[in-house]
Amino acid sequence: MLMGACNSVPISNANMSKIMYDVMIMEAGNQVNYNYGLLPKAKWKGDYASIAKKHHVDANKLKEAFQFYSKHPDKFSKVMETTIALLQNKQLMPDSTNSTP
8 A cells, every 4th residue: 555655646747847847947047147156945945835825735735746756767767858948948939928838
């Protein structure tokens, strides 16, 4: 029973890809805005909480998903393939809104 629970995906690949789309944009923006300096943990925590809220995901569930995907690189690779496609699509259509696809 526990083995099945450990292997269940906390957030689906499709939803995680949309979350990672926002995470990548947020992290890149923070690096530019803060000149690649160290940001306080509170800043990161707040940014990730905002992304979780935007996607109607509990912040703890998002943390659980990050932990899950870090232990399953094959699954995370698929999430990132979709995320990169979303980012590339956004780059090809820059006039669209800034919201997550």
